[in-house]
Every structure is written in structure tokens, then in C-alpha cells.
Amino acid sequence: MIRRLSRFRVKDKRERKPGKYDRLDYLRFTFMVAGTIIMLRLFIVQIAQHGYYEALASNSHDLFEELFPERGDILVHDRYSATGTVPIATNKIYYEVHAEPVHITDPAATAQALAPLLTIPKDELLLKIDKPGDPDEVLKRRVPEEVMQAIQELNLTGVKFREEQWRYYPEHEYTAHVTGYFGYSETAKVGQYGLEGYFDKELAGQAGYITGEKDAFGRFLTIGDSFIQEAVDGDDLVLTIDKNLQYLACSKLAAESERLSAKEGSLIIMQPATGAVVAMCNYPSYDPNTYNEVESIDVFANSTVSDEYEPGSVFKAFTMAAGLDTGAVTPSTTYTDTGEVRVSGFPIQNFDGRTYGTQTMTTVLEKSLNLGTIFVVQQTGNEAFYNYVKNFGFGEPTHIELSNEYSGNISSLEEFKDVYAYTGSFGHGITVTPLQLITAYAAIANQGTLMQPYIVEKRIVSSGAEIPTTPTAIRQVITPDTARTLTAMLVKVIDTGTAHRIHQLIPNYYLAGKTGTSLVVNSNGKYDASRHNDTMVGYGPVSDPQFVMLIKMNEPQSQYAEGSVVPLWGDIAQDILNYYKIPPDRE
Secondary structure, eight states, rough: OOHHHHHHHHHHHHOTTTTOOOHHHHHHHHHHHHHHHHHHHHIIIIIIIHHHEEEEEEEEHEEEEEEOOOOOOOEEEOOOSSEEEEEEEEEEEEEEEEGGGGSSSSSSHHHHHHHHHHTOHHHHHHHHHOOOOOEEEEEEEEEOOHHHHHHHHHHTTEEEEEEEEEEEOOOOOHHHHHHOOOEEEEEEEESSSSSHHTTTHOOOHEEEEEEEOOOOTBBBOOSOOEEEEEEOHHHHHEEEEHHHHHHHHHHHHHHHHHHHTTTTEEEEEOTTTOOBBBEEEEEOOOEEEEEEEEHHHHGOHHHHHHHOOGGGGHHHHHHHHOOOOTTTTTTOOEEEEEEEEETTTTEEEOOOOOOOOEEEEEHHHHTOOOHHHHHHHHHHHHHHHHHHHHHHHTOOOOOOOSOOOOOOOOOGGGOOHHHHHHHHHHOOOOOHHHHHHHHHHHHHHHHTEOOBBBOOEEEOOSSSSSEEEEOOOOESOOOOHHHHHHHHHHHHHHHEEEEHHHHHHHHTTTOOOEEEEEEEEESSOEEEEEEEEEEEEEEEEETTEEEEEEEEESSSSSSSGGGGGHHHHHHHHHHHHTTTTOOOOOO
């Protein structure tokens, strides 16, 4: 028995030849390799790339959603509105029309139906719609609600809408240079130019966010940890601008600038006692709703604050102010006009080349005599003249709440040389901006007190709290007596002088003002007698000035300011007097 079993075991035993492996060895090797791979993978996941997979898991379950604030409105006064104000920049819901070609069975018919409503050629639409298998094609953005509803009524298969918010400017080109626009700068949307640029941060508000957890379907879980940081809407701006005066004055500026083929026109109306701007515009203008369609970006610039130009004879009022305030001259002081003054070897003449003989300081302004203002500077002194010019605010920005304001250039007067003082006395060899010019005239109208110009009456923050602008006096430039004397002399300019057409149009008011015609400097540095810029600045009624207005035209097809800006100034001034119902102050 024992022998038999031993024989059986020996018979069952298998002998392997060297270098040979059975199936069990292969299985052991397979498990060993698999285990090594698993261990390596666990090392990568748990140690080497732990942060990545943790973030991936968090993204699957954690929620983070940004909350966007409403951009603040910009409003102006409107006496005919129930609320007293109306927006000139606000937010409006538009629609993006898009197609899902994969669901459109008749592309040609769909394109035919959409073409007139989207104002896009049928063939152009068909190129986007006739794409079998394409899930989505944008056909047009910024589509008004009424157009969207008209398309909805067609019940077109595969045509969808997405709601989108855009900035909307109801007054279009009439307030463009005040508002600026909200649009793309590189990759982000920001406020640019005007108030949109100056107050971009305040108008934009602050974004908020939601953090929490979501389920496998991406739905917000109300249980568990969550946090909501509410968005803070942007501030609203209430301006000093009067909508009705803005439209009335700016439409007339555009019409007259076009009639005279002027390259550019600018207009500002201000309250002299406060410095509040009630109207401001330029020609040509643009529609901020379609800012990307302009032919030249130059049209974006607000020339009332950025155009630095030689003002010409309109500047003579400040030369006379310096002479009167120092006591160097009086309205009745006389000088002998010989027709020419030589300085540093160069001759200076009156604008018309004529000789006027004995003249008073009143007739210097009335007839706009260059040699008369040179006489005033000679009596006043070059340094004193420069100090008055500077104190009137020239050579530095006014700091109004508008972007891209320039400061002009009066640096030549700092040298106190006769040649610069003499030419500067009648507004040549120096540059100013229209806003500086009207602000300085407002000081004369305001008993000699220079006010800080402003265009924002108040800011209204998201909580409803109001931040008002307080009218601010900068300095007393000339005495009230000097201001009244100078005003009386400027009344003569409108009554019988270079702006007499205004008195013919408005005979029952005392109005004060001055004209200016300055030659344009060519690229070679020489004056071009065939090109000129015209300016008219004035205020009234002089017994209690309610407005001061500046109108400027660049290179109009007229001989002097008397034929371009003077009639327009009188026309709009009459509208202002009627609009404010200001009673006549003259028999």
C-alpha cells in the first residue's frame, strides 16, 4: 500500500525544464504589474497632483457665480417731465437673434422672412442659416424689443432669442459729448469720454458673488455652507443740464454750422452766479448708441473742454479788466491810434489795417482795436497783465467733471516780454479752451467772482443717499466796481459795436458781450488770412445776469464773427430769455 502511494506521487510530480514558466507564473506577473500601476496611479492622484484633483472635485460640487450690478443712469432736468428729470444715459434690454441651423428645414424661406426685419441682405443671412448640423449662429445683436416681437410672430423654427443689456442714449447726438459712451476698450467694456469716462468707477458699481454647493445636475443646494455678497449698483448722476435748452441750442448750432460749412462748432450756456453748465455741445456730433460706426475717432472729443485755440479779440475784455482794476485806465481814458505799433522790429496793426486817431477805452472794445489793448498793457505793465490773465483761470484746467480736459497755454506771457504781452492783449500767441473762456466771462458777470464750473448737480448712491455739488467760489479776480464798469463797456459792444446785430434782434434787454475773430495758424507756423475761428461770448440781462453763453465756430465761410456766431448768439439768447420768462429790463 505504501509502495503504491509512493509510486503514485512520483508519477503525479511534474518536472520543469530550465527557462520554462507555467500559467501560474504568468498570472503572478500580471498581478504584480497591475498592482505596481495602481500604486503609481494612487501616488500621482493623492500626492503628486493632489491640488489639481481637489480643484476638479470642488468644481463639480462647489458653486461660484458672479452677480453683476446695474450701471447708474445719467439724468438731466426737464421741466415738462412728471419727475422733473429724464435719463440721457440708461440701461435697456435688447435681444440677440440667433439661429439653430440644425433645426431649420427651409433655410431660404427663413432668410427671406428675416431679412427685412433684421435689415440684413437675404444672401448674407442664408450663408449663416444654410449650415446643416450647425447648432448655433448669431444673426444680429442689439435688436429692439419691437423687432424681436415681430420675429416671434412669424413662428420660425430654429430662430431663438437671448436677452442682453446694453447702454442706451435717448437723446442720441444731442448729448453725446456730455455723456461720452460705454463701450469696448480692448477686451472689456468701460466708460469712455465725457461723464461715462470721468465717473466710470462710480457708474459701474461693484460686482457681487454667490458661493455654495450644487448637486450633480448643477442646481444650487439650499443646505450646507453658502454665502451671498450682493452686487452694489452704480451711482446715478443728476446733471445741471436742461434738456430743452440743450436740444434747442444744439440743434441750432448744428444747422448754422452746416449752413456756413464750418469745420466745427461749440456751444456752452452757464449760470454765472453758480458756475452750473445748463447746455454744452459740439458740431459735428455722433450717436453714442452706434459709436463704433463713426468715420473718425476725432468726433469723440468734447471740443468745449479740449480745443486749445487762439481766442482773438474776445480776449480783450480781460486785458481791459486788468487795466481798469489796477486803475491804469478808465472808460474815458484816451489814446492816439496811429494805425501801427512796432515791437522787436515787427509791425502790429488793427484787424482791418485802419488808423482811428483819438479813441477812448470804451471805443477800444466797441470797435475791437488791437492797438487800444496794447495801450492798456503798456499802462498796466506786462507782469500785472499776466497775473490777471492767470487769475481769470487761463493756463490751467477748470477741473469740471468731464474727461480729457486741456489747460490751454499762456506760457509766453510768463516771460513778460513786450512782443508777447502786446499780441496776447488781443488774444494771439496764447491758447485757451472754450470752457475757460466762458468761465472767465461768467466771473465778470458775477461781480468779479470766479466760480468753479460744474455739470453734475448731485450723485445718488445705490442706498438712495444724495451727494450734492455745492457751488464754489475760486477767487475774487476783479472788484465788483470794476466788473460793473466793464459790463457797461461790453453793453456798448452789443448796442453799437461789432455785435450790434444782437441789439437789433433783442432791443428790450441790456446784454453785454464781445466778439473775436482769430486767424488759423498753418503747419508752417504762419497765420492764414483765408482761415479763421470765430467766437461770441456774452451774458445778460446785465441788471441780474441769468445766463452767459459762448458760441465758437472753426473756419466758417463768413468774413468775421459778426456774420457767423453773432446772429446765432442773438437767436439763441432770445430763446433763453423766453424760456426762462425773464422780463425786459430796458425801455
